[in-house]
Amino acid sequence: MLSAEVEGDSLVFVASGVVKLTAQSASPQPAKHDACTNHVLSFHFPTDIVSVLRREDGDFRLIALADAQLVTFSADRFLDLAQDDPAVIRSVLARSLNALHRSRNRMMQMSHKSARQRVADFLVSMSKRLTAGEHKACEFALPMSRRDIADCLGLTIETVSRQFAELRDAGLIETEGRSLVRLLDLEKLSREAGRTPLPHFEPTI
Amino acid sequence: MLSAEVEGDSLVFVASGVVKLTAQSASPQPAKHDACTNHVLSFHFPTDIVSVLRREDGDFRLIALADAQLVTFSADRFLDLAQDDPAVIRSVLARSLNALHRSRNRMMQMSHKSARQRVADFLVSMSKRLTAGEHKACEFALPMSRRDIADCLGLTIETVSRQFAELRDAGLIETEGRSLVRLLDLEKLSREAGRTPLPHFEPTI
């Protein structure tokens, strides 16, 4: 478990492992017994480039969920160096627009989707990341805890757990132990998630 | 009321007026009596540059809420032309990272905030856009309908309306007619929104 501290905006390349991008919202009023208002913005996998930006209130953090190898650039310095190479900077721009696009999609989903839809969508999306290519045997170990999932989906761990149970009862998934998940019916699961087609894997920033 | 149709990814500069960026989620199952699953992703004001990307499922649309003057670029062609000018392309990249940043913040808020917080946040955020500079007399006409607000915040119009009513009862705002709003206590309103500081206005992409 490794946590990378960075000053200013930076770009991080994930070479191996899994990381979560979190934002602790330095909550103004310490709320009731808040303890863990640790929002998880996204999970990232090898080949992803994550942009970790500085915020006014509290900071973004990149936290490893499994042993990970990361390459960190200062965004400014990187851009200075890349400035002479249009292809590079343009690729970064393309990735960044792509990330924006996905973030918007995600936001749209988040605000209008039920717990069931969020969890189903999460599972489908994870299967794409973790079993890239293999169309059958959608079986994988979730690298993150229920808390991380809940924080990412804007739900409580209890609700996530209940949704897992219901999906299990419905015969859409199977679980073994804490992290192993088997998606038995990707088709139906996608429909539960409220997705039309099956989007492709695309590198993120 | 003007609607700009575009093919492929494009960048749109808002010269004047107000527009909303929408995504119709070409809902797989036509749902009950869905009619209007028109998600509003964001509102944009003069000087904003909006990136309108192509999606697999359904398209993004830019819809004018008031008479607006827009300049539309094809993203690809623009980048081809800008490629020789590092300063330009870098500025676009900076805007895009900024937009990503704001989108993430927004997403974070959306998934964890109550109706009250969302509406308060919306009002504070609008006041920044619509009364840029004037610290007093936070009074402005909302250019969008309650439906647009609801769609943007992931709530129903009824809930938005009730939140307006409660904020009015609490003495935080006053309303006149359908669109005029006066923020009586920006401080408290910001606190209701769950914001620590008062973020600055920044151009978007």
Added chain:
DNA sequence: CGTTGAGTTGAGCTCTTTCAATAGGAGTGG
């Protein structure tokens, strides 16, 4: 074998949505 932390499950409560009815504004035509 007890302890610890994560995960699951249940009961009650809160907030938001849904459904349905009412009020308000804007536009039209007499």
Added chain:
DNA sequence: CCACTCCTATTGAAAGAGCTCAACTCAACG
């Protein structure tokens, strides 16, 4: 200017979804 209509907005009551709190289970680890 008023009457009529249409559409948006508001308000109320009931239902539903997710949250909180609390008990319990499970697996890992000493």
